[in-house]
Amino acid sequence: MTHRVSLALVLGMLCFFPAAGGSKRILSSTSRSRASENANDEVRRTLTKFLTAFASLDWEAFRNFFADDATAYFPSQRANRATGRAEIEATFRQVFERIRATKSAPPYLNLDPADLDVQLFRDTAVATFHLHDMPNVIGRRTVVLEKRAGEWKIVHLHASNVEQAQQ
Numbered sequence: 001m002t003h004r005v006s007l008a009l010v011l012g013m014l015c016f017f018p019a020a021g022g023s024k025r026i027l028s029s030t031s032r033s034r035a036s037e038n039a040n041d042e043v044r045r046t047l048t049k050f051l052t053a054f055a056s057l058d059w060e061a062f063r064n065f066f067a068d069d070a071t072a073y074f075p076s077q078r079a080n081r082a083t084g085r086a087e088i089e090a091t092f093r094q095v096f097e098r099i100r101a102t103k104s105a106p107p108y109l110n111l112d113p114a115d116l117d118v119q120l121f122r123d124t125a126v127a128t129f130h131l132h133d134m135p136n137v138i139g140r141r142t143v144v145l146e147k148r149a150g151e152w153k154i155v156h157l158h159a160s161n162v163e164q165a166q167q
Contacts, residue, residue, distance in 0.1 A: 036120055043118050043125040043145060046152040050143075051113065056106035057096050063089055067146065067153040075139070075161045088157075109133055113141070123147040124155075138162045 046065070053061035063085075072082045074091055082088045099108050113129035124146050131139030144156040 039120050039125070039147075040118050043120070043127060043152055044116070046145065047113070047116070047127055047143065050154070051111040055109040055111045057100055057108050059093075059096060062092070065154050066157075067148065067155045070153070070155050070157070072157040073159060075159045125152065134161070136164050136166055138164050 050062070050065045052058075053065070066085060066088055068085045070085065070088055072088050072091070074082065074095075077091050077095060082091050102108070110133045111131060112133075114132060116127065116129040119126045124144065127141075127143045127145065129141050131141060133139060138161065140160045140162060142156075142158040143154055145152045146155045147153075
């Protein structure tokens with residue numbers, strides 16, 4: 001009983017008299033919130049630049065968004081996971097050539113992400129969105145980014161397409 005009363009008193013006192021640095025904890029929580037907002041904005045800007053480079057088939061800009069050790073699943077180009085920059089680039093080069101053959105000038109694609117959601121986990125972000133760039137198909141995309149040396153890099157891309165019922 002005495003132990004419970006002592007514990008209750010200590011906990012009660014901590015509520016009224018926070019330990020040294022208590023206000024710093026509150027500030028760091030606020031700072032974390034602002035940092036999270038900034039990171040969310042950075043990720044969204046990175047995704048916009050990535051999709052713009054893809055839509056205009058700007059190869060150098062596009063390829064630089066990927067980390068060297070990235071992985072990717074493509075909607076139809078290959079059944080297995082692409083592992084590493086070389087495999088991802090080899091597959092995307094084919095995609096770029098196929099798309100470039102259908103149009104003579106940018107933008108080659110209409111990549112306007114719908115339902116964009118960004119989840120942050122310290123230096124990692126998971127972005128999910130839909131693309132409506134093909135008739136009767138919903139493109140589902142998941143992009144995992146990691147902040148490396150001050151830049152958000154794509155470490156995983158998962159692309160899948162779902163046929164939509166014709167209306």
